[in-house]
Amino acid sequence: MNETSTAQRFAQGFVRSVVPVLLALIVSGLIMLAIGSSPLEFFAGVWKYGITGTNWQRSLSLMAPLLIVAIGLIVAFRGQLWNLGYNGQYLLGAVTASGLGPILFDVLPAFLATIVIFVVAVLVGAVWSLIPAILKARYGTNEIITSLVMSFIAVGVVNLLIKGIFKDPAVSTPQTPVIGDDYLLPFIPGTEIHIGFVVAIALAIVAQYVLSRTSFGLRVDIFGASPKAARHVGLNSTWMVILLFALSSGLIALAGSVDILGQFAYQRADWDPRYGDAVMPLVFLARFRPVAAIPFVAFYAVLATGGTLASQQAGLNVDFLLVIVGLILLFMTITEYLGNRRQLGQSYLPAGLRRTVLQPFRKESERTSA
Amino acid sequence: MTTTATSEVISLRDITKAFPGVIANDHVSLDIVSGQVHCLLGENGAGKSTLISILAGMQQPDSGTVAFDGKVVDITSPKVAVDYGIGVVHQHSTLVPAFTVLENLMLGESSMLQNTKRAEQRLGELADLLGVEIDPHALASDLGLGQQQQVEIAKAMWKGSRLLVLDEPTSMLTPQAIEHLGESIARVKAQGLAVVLITHKLREAYAMGDCVTILRGGRNVGHIGVEQLAAYSEAEAQDAILAAMFGDDLAAVGDEASDLAGAAEATREVRAIDFDDRPVRLELRDVSSRGLGRDIEADGVTLTVHEGEILGIAGIDGHGQGALSEVVAGQRPVASGTVFFDGEDITKSGVRSRQQLGVRYVTDDRLHEGTVGSMSVALNLVIKRIGQRPFWKSGRIQPKAVDTEADRLIQEYGIRTPSPETRAGTLSGGNIQKILLARELTNGAKLVVVNKPTYGLDLKTVHLVREILIDFAARGGSVLLLSTDLDELIELSHRIEVISRGSLVGGVVNDGVGTAEKVGHYMTGAIEGTD
Ligand SMILES: Nc1ncnc2c1ncn2[C@@H]1O[C@H](COP(=O)(O)OP(=O)(O)OP(=O)(O)O)[C@@H](O)[C@H]1O
Ligand SMILES: [Mg+2]
Numbered sequence: 001m002n003e004t005s006t007a008q009r010f011a012q013g014f015v016r017s018v019v020p021v022l023l024a025l026i027v028s029g030l031i032m033l034a035i036g037s038s039p040l041e042f043f044a045g046v047w048k049y050g051i052t053g054t055n056w057q058r059s060l061s062l063m064a065p066l067l068i069v070a071i072g073l074i075v076a077f078r079g080q081l082w083n084l085g086y087n088g089q090y091l092l093g094a095v096t097a098s099g100l101g102p103i104l105f106d107v108l109p110a111f112l113a114t115i116v117i118f119v120v121a122v123l124v125g126a127v128w129s130l131i132p133a134i135l136k137a138r139y140g141t142n143e144i145i146t147s148l149v150m151s152f153i154a155v156g157v158v159n160l161l162i163k164g165i166f167k168d169p170a171v172s173t174p175q176t177p178v179i180g181d182d183y184l185l186p187f188i189p190g191t192e193i194h195i196g197f198v199v200a201i202a203l204a205i206v207a208q209y210v211l212s213r214t215s216f217g218l219r220v221d222i223f224g225a226s227p228k229a230a231r232h233v234g235l236n237s238t239w240m241v242i243l244l245f246a247l248s249s250g251l252i253a254l255a256g257s258v259d260i261l262g263q264f265a266y267q268r269a270d271w272d273p274r275y276g277d278a279v280m281p282l283v284f285l286a287r288f289r290p291v292a293a294i295p296f297v298a299f300y301a302v303l304a305t306g307g308t309l310a311s312q313q314a315g316l317n318v319d320f321l322l323v324i325v326g327l328i329l330l331f332m333t334i335t336e337y338l339g340n341r342r343q344l345g346q347s348y349l350p351a352g353l354r355r356t357v358l359q360p361f362r363k364e365s366e367r368t369s370a
Numbered sequence: 371m372t373t374t375a376t377s378e379v380i381s382l383r384d385i386t387k388a389f390p391g392v393i394a395n396d397h398v399s400l401d402i403v404s405g406q407v408h409c410l411l412g413e414n415g416a417g418k419s420t421l422i423s424i425l426a427g428m429q430q431p432d433s434g435t436v437a438f439d440g441k442v443v444d445i446t447s448p449k450v451a452v453d454y455g456i457g458v459v460h461q462h463s464t465l466v467p468a469f470t471v472l473e474n475l476m477l478g479e480s481s482m483l484q485n486t487k488r489a490e491q492r493l494g495e496l497a498d499l500l501g502v503e504i505d506p507h508a509l510a511s512d513l514g515l516g517q518q519q520q521v522e523i524a525k526a527m528w529k530g531s532r533l534l535v536l537d538e539p540t541s542m543l544t545p546q547a548i549e550h551l552g553e554s555i556a557r558v559k560a561q562g563l564a565v566v567l568i569t570h571k572l573r574e575a576y577a578m579g580d581c582v583t584i585l586r587g588g589r590n591v592g593h594i595g596v597e598q599l600a601a602y603s604e605a606e607a608q609d610a611i612l613a614a615m616f617g618d619d620l621a622a623v624g625d626e627a628s629d630l631a632g633a634a635e636a637t638r639e640v641r642a643i644d645f646d647d648r649p650v651r652l653e654l655r656d657v658s659s660r661g662l663g664r665d666i667e668a669d670g671v672t673l674t675v676h677e678g679e680i681l682g683i684a685g686i687d688g689h690g691q692g693a694l695s696e697v698v699a700g701q702r703p704v705a706s707g708t709v710f711f712d713g714e715d716i717t718k719s720g721v722r723s724r725q726q727l728g729v730r731y732v733t734d735d736r737l738h739e740g741t742v743g744s745m746s747v748a749l750n751l752v753i754k755r756i757g758q759r760p761f762w763k764s765g766r767i768q769p770k771a772v773d774t775e776a777d778r779l780i781q782e783y784g785i786r787t788p789s790p791e792t793r794a795g796t797l798s799g800g801n802i803q804k805i806l807l808a809r810e811l812t813n814g815a816k817l818v819v820v821n822k823p824t825y826g827l828d829l830k831t832v833h834l835v836r837e838i839l840i841d842f843a844a845r846g847g848s849v850l851l852l853s854t855d856l857d858e859l860i861e862l863s864h865r866i867e868v869i870s871r872g873s874l875v876g877g878v879v880n881d882g883v884g885t886a887e888k889v890g891h892y893m894t895g896a897i898e899g900t901d
Contacts, residue, residue: 214765215757221745222753228739231701232731233754234721 016339017285017292020331021299027331028324032316042307042314050306057193059305063297064196065090065259070279070286070293071200071207072251078211078288079244080224085132085147086276088154089249092128093121093256095158098176098267099166101260105183114185117257125253126246128154133245137238143245155272162269174269185262194262203251207290220244252276278304278322281329300325378404378439380533380564385434387420389796391788394420395431396588402533404564406596407555409579411569411611413828414800415786416585418568419461422535425566426458427451438532457526461537461568461799461826462737465518465525467511474510475525496524499561500554514688516547523554527563534558535566538826540574552578570828572608582607584614591617616830638880639861640680640840648676650713651848652698652729652817657707659697666690668697669872670707675817680839680849682863682880684856684889687822690872691852692734695819698850699731700724711817725754728816732806732823736799740806743795747787748776750794751809779808784834800831807838817848824858836862860885868892 029039050059069086076083097117104113132146159174168177185194211217223230223240230237255275260267278300286292307321380402387395394417402408410418423429425436427445435442438454445451451458465474476489490506497504502520510518519539526534536555540548555578559565569575575582581599584592592614599607652675659668668690675681685691696702698709700721709717711727719727733740741750752761752772760771776790785804787797794805803823810818820839824832839862843849852869853859859866860880866889867877876892878885 213767215762215767216765218749218753218756218767222742225742225744226738228735229742229753232721232733232739233756234700234725236720 012339013287016332016335017287017296020285020328020335021296023331024324024327027327028320031323032314032320035316037314037316039314042310042316045310045313046303046306048306049309050302050304054192055305056302057191059298059301060193060197061263062305063301064194064200064262065255065273066275066279066301067200067204067294067297068255068258069252069275070283070297071203071290072248072255073276073280073283074211074286074288074290074293075207075220075251076244076248077283078224079220079240081136081241081244081248082144083129083132083147083245083248083252084144084276085129085151085154085249086252086280087272087274088151088158089125089128089252090256090259090275091158091272092124092154093253094260094267095161095166095176095256096121096124096253097257097260098179098264099161101179101183102177105179110183113183114261117261118254121253121257122250126250128253129245129249130242133242136245137241159269162267168266176266178266179261181265183261184265185258196258196262199258201294204290204294211290278325281325281332285328285332377406377562378532378564380404381437381440382421382425383435383437385421385424385431385436387417387424387429387431391792393588395424395434397434398585398588398590399434400583400590400593402564402566404532405559405562406580407559407565407567407578409567409569409575409582410585411572411575411582411615412585413615414826414831415798416828417588418585419537420588421585422458422537422566422568425451425456425533425535427456452529455530455532456535457523457528457530457533458535459519459522459526459537459539463518463522465510465521468509470507470509471504471513471521472506474521475506475528492528493524496527499527499557500524501557502550502554514547516543516550519543519547519551520554527558531563533564533566535568537568538570539567540569540571548574570826570832572611572829573604575611576604576607582611584611586615586617591615612829637861638863638885639836640843640864642881643676643678643864645676645679645864648678650674651677651679651711652850653710654698655708655710657697657709658705659693659702660705661693661696661702665692666872667705668693671697671872671874673867673874675848675850677848678843678846679865680843680851680863682859682866683850683852683869683874684859684866684893685852685854685869686893687854689869691821691869693872694869695731695733695821695850695852698817698819699729701731728814730810730815730818732803732810732818732820734821734823734825736802736806737795741794741802744793746791747780747785747794747797747805748772748790750805751776751779754809755813779812783808783838799826800828803827803831803835807835811838811842811847815842815847817850818842819850819852821852822854823851824853824855856886856889859889 025043029043032039032042049055069090072089073083073086100117100120101113104116108116128150129147132141132143132150135141135146136143162176163174166176167174170177185196187194188198211220219230219235219240222233223235223237227237230240259273279297282296282300283293285296303324304321308318311318311320381399382402383399385395385398386393392415396417398417398421400408410421412418420429424431425445427448427450430446436445437443443454445454445456466477469477472486472489472493475493476486493504493506500520500523504517504520504524510521513521523534523536539551543551555565555567567575567578576599579599581596582594583590592610594602594607594610602610654671654673657668657671661667666689671694673681683691683694693702697704700716700719700723704717707717708715711724711729716724716727716729737743742753745753749772752775755761757765761768761775773790779785780787780790783804785797785808786801794802797805807823823839824835827835836858839849839851849862851859851862863880865877865879866885867874868889869875870893878888878892
């Protein structure tokens with residue numbers, strides 16, 4: 001591609017990313033009409049509870065874990081490693097914070113304890129990913145299945161921990177002790193947005209830089225594009241699989257611990273926000289670029305923050321949010337398909353129709369064929 | 371054009387197709403007549419594959435029409451092409467290796483209920499028509515290249531009754547397989563199908579073709595009709611084709627043109643060297659390899675390559691050439707034996723440290739291994755030096771340095787690309803090969819392993835690649851040349867070893883007449899001995 005097409009390419013990327021979102025919103029509106037709810041009320045509600053007043057601050061707080069999960073997914077997906085064990089990885093990170101927090105904050109200064117929790121969370125996530133990673137690297141086992149299985153196991157382990165050694169003896173429901181407000185992540189001055197948001201944005205920028213500008217990023221891209229080429233240029237693919245999986249899983253676990261220390265302060269058994277399910281389509285929309293993921297995650301954070309109340313008001317189930325995400329995925333696939341056809345020079349219109357339509361505008365010489 | 375009442379004409383009119391930076395087809399018009407073999411010739415990047423991908427419904431022309439007997443048709447998708455009876459055997463294999471022959475053939479079947487019995491019957495018919503035997507239940511990956519191609523042809527003709535297109539079908543085949551292919555094509559033609567044959571070998575065009583069209587820079591620059599071609603002697607036909615193909619550039623190719631066209635007998639073209647004066651650069655002592663795949667491993671290989679020497683490795687494709695190259699390049703682990711480079715034991719060192727010592731490898735899989743098609747030409751040119759100065763400083767890419775190096779190599783090796791930022795995968799085969807050579811031979815190369823360096827390349831590029839290798843050796847570089855093209859080995863090598871089932875079965879010093887016979891003797895000996 002030459003310089004003239006840079007702007008064109010940007011426009012194309014924009015169209016391919018934003019059009020599916022718009023279409024999904026329109027169609028979900030139609031569905032709401034069909035099931036007798038008011039889409040206007042719903043979207044007005046999303047706006048009201050997601051943005052107006054100080055609600056935008058709640059949305060940004062939600063962005064912190066979502067964005068970190070997104071970066072974690074991007075790191076793996078760039079290398080064509082499909083880490084779908086995100087729910088388990090997230091919960092492991094969360095339980096590290098909710099379980100170790102009450103213990104550590106008693107014995108260490110808050111700052112130090114927070115750092116220790118983050119580091120341990122990342123390590124736990126990374127170690128948990130070793131099994132799918134090693135199986136993939138050594139035996140070519142499909143990582144989608146192994147990471148999902150490991151995720152199920154993780155969910156179970158986390159519940160056992162919360163019902164067992166991390167349980168708060170003072171209450172009857174299985175949950176961890178609530179961490180005191182003084183120990184939670186501080187707010188950005190003047191707001192009620194915890195600094196996890198700043199951490200997430202910083203991570204996105206760093207990840208963007210590393211992936212697009214450094215030798216490591218290029219290696220990841222080569223590995224993702226063709227394992228054969230990776231071997232040819234001397235990359236150690238075993239190491240690459242393990243490293244990418246560890247980074248991805250470690251980041252997602254970090255998101256869990258940030259969420260506990262920034263937002264929830266304790267963890268209940270059987271709690272699973274399943275952020276990854278919603279974030280996954282968004283990272284595809286962002287074409288695996290961390291910075292490009294920021295607006296999409298912001299969009300979803302508003303939708304989720306406002307949508308919870310709005311859907312109740314509009315008489316919808318909260319799960320309707322996932323319907324919207326599903327529709328985004330669907331329209332993304334369609335736009336992608338049409339985009340590819342266009343790139344191949346194929347028309348949106350069937351060629352016969354196109355020729356008939358264009359016929360009157362053609363020069364005489366072109367019209368006759370034989 | 372001879373058109374009898376019964377024969378149908380497929381006419382392409384003013385087909386134009388542009389890609390960013392290139393016009394791949396520029397108002398191309400030609401007629402394809404049933405019952406004839408229409409040869410399409412032209413340099414790498416002339417637009418041959420683009421033209422047939424339009425016929426196959428894989429690309430849509432920007433303008434222009436395709437008509438059957440004057441009736442304009444729109445080939446909007448590959449499926450439509452199949453429905454019109456157009457079958458295409460593409461330049462690169464499209465079979466699914468893990469599927470059986472029959473499963474591969476039935477992939478395109480649209481009905482839910484796949485009728486295996488009818489499919490087997492159809493395969494039987496096609497096998498008869500082509501004059502070949504195909505085992506319907508063999509795995510595609512277990513077939514030799516020649517057989518794979520027969521399956522591809524059967525697949526193309528599965529529903530086909532109008533046109534069979536073969537895109538460079540002979541570039542990877544052994545002489546025997548090429549002969550078989552010729553017979554099959556003659557039978558298809560006798561059935562009244564039109565055949566389009568793309569090739570870089572003038573000899574084949576003359577032997578198999580009824581008429582010839584030559585593309586250059588996306589334009590139709592010459593056509594030799596049926597009567598004319600029949601009237602020409604082989605030499606006359608060659609002259610006419612070469613003149614059209616290269617135009618004014620012909621002088622640059624010079625006497626070598628006819629040589630490259632395969633008219634003259636091959637002779638050695640490198641200067642003789644005295645092995646005793648030359649230090650040994652590469653030595654393999656009883657080396658066996660161990661890979662993960664199913665391909666044949668190197669088995670107890672012992673060889674030496676001196677400074678300034680080109681050592682040829684002859685053999686039928688798939689006899690361990692890949693494993694041997696990878697063992698030298700450091701891509702495949704050594705199971706037993708030792709590898710020495712400049713007297714140093716490098717058995718245990720990996721690709722990157724060998725690369726820095728000056729060991730380079732031009733792989734035969736240009737598209738998927740040698741380059742990353744989705745990345746720019748510039749990046750592909752420095753991809754083996756990731757993290758090294760001056761292209762990376764403390765891990766950060768230096769776009770200026772990369773561009774400077776890319777511009778230099780593009781200039782020096784005459785890589786034809788719209789810009790250094792163009793994605794490498796969109797270049798033509800010859801230009802991708804130039805990227806590989808440029809990258810591997812630069813910056814302190816001492817030994818280069820080249821595996822089938824000229825398959826699929828046009829005459830001029832073949833010539834250029836061979837010149838580059840001869841030049842490299844003349845400047846003291848060592849070359850380990852693995853090739854299935856005996857003429858190429860004889861032209862370039864000082865010595866030739868013969869590989870069979872992963873082992874070296876005999877060596878010949880290439881110092882005069884009779885090399886071909888001696889090598890041939892080892893090859894047949896090896897085949898009879900083991901089969
Ligand atoms: N999908 C694509 N995108 C951009 N450029 C392309 C694409 N396909 C082909 N080209 C360009 O179009 C030109 C013609 O390519 P084509 O593959 O038709 O050549 P060819 O005659 O088949 O060459 P070869 O003998 O190497 O197979 C080349 O310059 C190539 O780089
Ligand atoms: Mg081609």
